[in-house]
Amino acid sequence: MQRRAAFTLVEMVMTIMIGSIIAVISVQFISRSAQSMLDTGERQRLADTADIISEQISRRVRYALPGSLRVTSDQRCLEFMPLVSVTAYTRLDRGGLSNSLTALPVSATDSVSGHLSIYPILGNLYNPSTAGPLTRTEETLPAGSAEVDIVLSEPHRFPRTSPQQRLFISGAPQTICQQDNWLYLYSGYGFINNTNQLQAALPSAYSTGREVLANQLQTGSLVFSYQPATLRRNALVTFSYTLQDQRGNTLSLAQEVQVRNVP
Structure with a gap:
C-alpha cells in the first residue's frame, strides 16, 4: 500500500509562525535601513547648510575694511564695511x-x-x-x-x-544678525555711531535692505566675538551656532576667522 506525505497541523502552525517571524524581521530591517537613509540625508542637509553659513560669514569677515568690524553688546550681530x-x-x-x-x-x-x-x-x-x-x-x-x-x-x-x-x-556698513531661525544680511541703513542703537535701525524687509543668507538656525544660538589685532596676530572673529531641522536633529559648530587685511 502506497503511503502519502502530508503536513500535520503542528507542522503547519510551525511553518506559519516561522514565516511570520521572518516577515517581521524583514520589515524591521527594511524600515530601519530606510530610517537610517532618511537620518543620513537630514544630517547631510544640516552639514550643507552649515557650510553655506560658515562661508557666508567668513568671506565677509576676510574682505572687511580693517578696523570696521564690531559686535553688538549681546553678541548677536556683527557689523562691518565691505x-x-x-x-x-x-x-x-x-x-x-x-x-x-x-x-x-x-x-x-x-x-x-x-x-x-x-x-x-x-x-x-x-x-x-x-x-x-x-x-x-x-x-x-x-x-x-x-x-x-x-x-x-x-x-x-x-x-x-x-x-x-x-x-x-x-562700501556702506552692513550687518549680519540672526532673527528667529533665519540668518540675515542687512544693508542700506547708513552709519550708526552707537552699537546699542544698531538693531533698532536695521531694515525689516527685502525692499529696504534685508537679505536672507540661510535658515534652520536654532533660535538664539548664533554668537559673535571680536578680538582686535595685536603686534603678534591679526584681528580675530569667532562665531558659533546650532542648526536644527524639523525632526529635531541638531548640529553645533564654532569657527575662527582671521582678518587678513592690514592698514
Whole structure:
C-alpha cells in the first residue's frame, strides 16, 4: 500500500509562525535601513547648510575694511564695511583740509566708488567727519593707466598716514544678525555711531535692505566675538551656532576667522 506525505497541523502552525517571524524581521530591517537613509540625508542637509553659513560669514569677515568690524553688546550681530578695492596713494596733503589726493588707479577702463580711508584702525569709523580716517561721503577713483587725482566731494583731512601708503575704498556698513531661525544680511541703513542703537535701525524687509543668507538656525544660538589685532596676530572673529531641522536633529559648530587685511 502506497503511503502519502502530508503536513500535520503542528507542522503547519510551525511553518506559519516561522514565516511570520521572518516577515517581521524583514520589515524591521527594511524600515530601519530606510530610517537610517532618511537620518543620513537630514544630517547631510544640516552639514550643507552649515557650510553655506560658515562661508557666508567668513568671506565677509576676510574682505572687511580693517578696523570696521564690531559686535553688538549681546553678541548677536556683527557689523562691518565691505571692501570695494585697495590701492596706494602717491600724494596726500597733511597740513589741513584738502580737496584732492593722488592715487594709482585699479583699472584702465573702470572707475571705482566708495568711502575712502587711510589707516582706518584708529578713530571711530561709524561717526565719519571731515577730519577722520574715513571720508563722510563716497568718492570716485577714476580709471587710468597712470597716477590719477581723486577730487573729493567735500574737503577732508586724514589724521594719519599709512606705512605702506594704502588707500582703502569701502562700501556702506552692513550687518549680519540672526532673527528667529533665519540668518540675515542687512544693508542700506547708513552709519550708526552707537552699537546699542544698531538693531533698532536695521531694515525689516527685502525692499529696504534685508537679505536672507540661510535658515534652520536654532533660535538664539548664533554668537559673535571680536578680538582686535595685536603686534603678534591679526584681528580675530569667532562665531558659533546650532542648526536644527524639523525632526529635531541638531548640529553645533564654532569657527575662527582671521582678518587678513592690514592698514
